Amino acid sequence: MIVGVLAIQGDFGEHIKMLQGLGVETREVRLPEELENLDGLIIPGGESTTIGKLAKEYKMIEPLRKFGEEKAVWGTCAGAIFLSKDATRVKTGQPLLKLMDITIQRNAFGRQVNSFEVGLDVPALSAVSEENPPFDSVFIRAPLIESVDAEDVEILSSLEDGTIVAAKQGNLLATSFHPELNDDDRFHRLFLTMIKK
Amino acid sequence: MAKEENGKEMASYKLKAGLAQMLKGGVIMDVVDADQAKIAEDAGAVAVMALERVPADIRADGGVARMSDPDMIEKIMAMVSIPVMAKVRIGHFVEAQILESIGIDYIDESEVLTPADEAHHVNKHKFKVPFVCGCLNLGEALRRINEGAAMIRTKGEAGTGDVVEAVRHARTVFGAIRQLQTMAEEEVYAYAKEIRAPYHLVNEVKELGRLPVVNFAAGGIATPADAALMMQLGVDGVFVGSGIFKSGDPASRAAAIVKATTHFNNPEILADVSRNLGEAMVGRQISSMSDDEKLADRGW
Numbered sequence: 001m002i003v004g005v006l007a008i009q010g011d012f013g014e015h016i017k018m019l020q021g022l023g024v025e026t027r028e029v030r031l032p033e034e035l036e037n038l039d040g041l042i043i044p045g046g047e048s049t050t051i052g053k054l055a056k057e058y059k060m061i062e063p064l065r066k067f068g069e070e071k072a073v074w075g076t077c078a079g080a081i082f083l084s085k086d087a088t089r090v091k092t093g094q095p096l097l098k099l100m101d102i103t104i105q106r107n108a109f110g111r112q113v114n115s116f117e118v119g120l121d122v123p124a125l126s127a128v129s130e131e132n133p134p135f136d137s138v139f140i141r142a143p144l145i146e147s148v149d150a151e152d153v154e155i156l157s158s159l160e161d162g163t164i165v166a167a168k169q170g171n172l173l174a175t176s177f178h179p180e181l182n183d184d185d186r187f188h189r190l191f192l193t194m195i196k197k
Numbered sequence: 198m199a200k201e202e203n204g205k206e207m208a209s210y211k212l213k214a215g216l217a218q219m220l221k222g223g224v225i226m227d228v229v230d231a232d233q234a235k236i237a238e239d240a241g242a243v244a245v246m247a248l249e250r251v252p253a254d255i256r257a258d259g260g261v262a263r264m265s266d267p268d269m270i271e272k273i274m275a276m277v278s279i280p281v282m283a284k285v286r287i288g289h290f291v292e293a294q295i296l297e298s299i300g301i302d303y304i305d306e307s308e309v310l311t312p313a314d315e316a317h318h319v320n321k322h323k324f325k326v327p328f329v330c331g332c333l334n335l336g337e338a339l340r341r342i343n344e345g346a347a348m349i350r351t352k353g354e355a356g357t358g359d360v361v362e363a364v365r366h367a368r369t370v371f372g373a374i375r376q377l378q379t380m381a382e383e384e385v386y387a388y389a390k391e392i393r394a395p396y397h398l399v400n401e402v403k404e405l406g407r408l409p410v411v412n413f414a415a416g417g418i419a420t421p422a423d424a425a426l427m428m429q430l431g432v433d434g435v436f437v438g439s440g441i442f443k444s445g446d447p448a449s450r451a452a453a454i455v456k457a458t459t460h461f462n463n464p465e466i467l468a469d470v471s472r473n474l475g476e477a478m479v480g481r482q483i484s485s486m487s488d489d490e491k492l493a494d495r496g497w
Binding site: 007008009010011012013014030045046047049050053054057077078089090091106107111112113114115116117118119138140141160178181 | 203204205206207208209211212215216218219220221222223238241242243244278279280297300302303325326327455456458459460463
């Protein structure tokens with residue numbers, strides 16, 4: 001199994017480290033041909049404007065779309081924006097992959113001084129961990145999932161006020177926070193089970 | 198100074214250093230007004246540095262260089278959706294308080310401005326906003342991290358368009374880290390003393406094989422090839438100051454430097470993005486400058 005990490009910009013190195021810690025072979029992906037023979041792909045956190053622009057200029061949008069129609073893709077923060085079918089507060093003309101039936105709001109919590117950490121209950125993680133303590137989640141200028149727009153979208157976690165911050169639809173996973181910045185690898189293990197299916 | 202709000206932890210060091218993680222592989226551009234900020238964002242910048250004069254003009258004008266007008270910074274914040282950074286003078290914690298109060302995303306305690314304190318830097322632990330600081334070498338980087346900096350940039354020599362100092366400082370930091378990794382444990386104590394850095398941070402660098410925070414290059418980067426050179430030397434991203442808006446065609450040059458920073462290991466793409474960019478900034482050769490013209494020696 002080889003898992004790719006989109007390496008246009010952002011914290012792709014942290015995802016790669018996490019995957020390697022789980023004994024998974026990884027590949028940095030910057031160009032369409034680098035998607036070949038991958039079993040899954042992670043789109044990391046970063047600036048969604050930069051990632052979208054460079055993906056478009058290097059003709060990655062269609063190949064990424066095709067990849068996501070068949071194989072497992074996980075977007076964290078900026079990556080979740082990129083995966084979404086619709087997004088608000090994005091830059092005009094910012095390209096989206098339109099793979100996952102969610103509407104996402106960029107920079108939903110405000111500027112950097114409003115960034116926060118919180119422990120989240122994620123029942124779905126019990127599939128990879130018997131004891132399932134709250135997942136320490138890092139929200140950095142984070143987006144939120146405004147709505148899930150299809151019946152097969154499963155809400156994995158919400159904040160206390162009901163704001164949706166993690167969702168899954170078939171082979172697609174979106175989190176508005178950064179599991180790659182933790183020592184806790186449960187989300188990465190959950191993603192690997194989506195690949196093996 | 199992490200604090201709790203409705204079970205949420207705010208302003209932790211992890212959040213401050215985490216924002217810098219999100220900027221990796223990206224280009225942070227100096228801009229002096231909202232129009233330039235828009236050009237930078239459209240070109241794919243991951244953040245902009247709002248300042249009244251780019252370093253090349255600060256050099257040319259002389260006089261005291263201070264924090265920019267908050268009004269001008271707010272106009273830039275309103276124009277773009279990417280993070281906005283701004284500079285304070287070394288040690289000027291009130292300028293930092295002002296920037297924090299207007300909601301800036303990152304503060305650069307910068308040698309490009311005229312220092313306000315010749316002995317002390319800002320105590321950056323006291324702020325909710327993260328700080329980036331410059332360094333010439335490993336010791337200086339670790340002193341700044343000890344004071345709370347959540348991101349480091351090698352200084353280079355700002356406003357020159359000459360990459361030689363940026364290379365020197367990056368090589369100095371990475372060389373020291375490699376040297377440290379070969380040391381016996383007992384040698385680390387003396388080494389920490391020699392480079393005037395806290396032992397616990399020196400030891401952490403030895404274990405990690407890198408700085409514990411994100412490390413960008415700055416000071417003198419003027420072309421896509423310069424940006425890729427710094428990336429291949431091992432930095433996490435680049436700051437481009439005067440190099441973009443002092444060139445003939447800022448929008449094209451900005452976009453080309455962004456692409457070069459992503460595809461830094463791909464010479465064909467680098468050749469492609471280096472074509473037809475118009476005039477690069479004229480620049481000043483550092484070897485022709487006297488020591489008192491150099492900004493990088495500011496910082497203690």
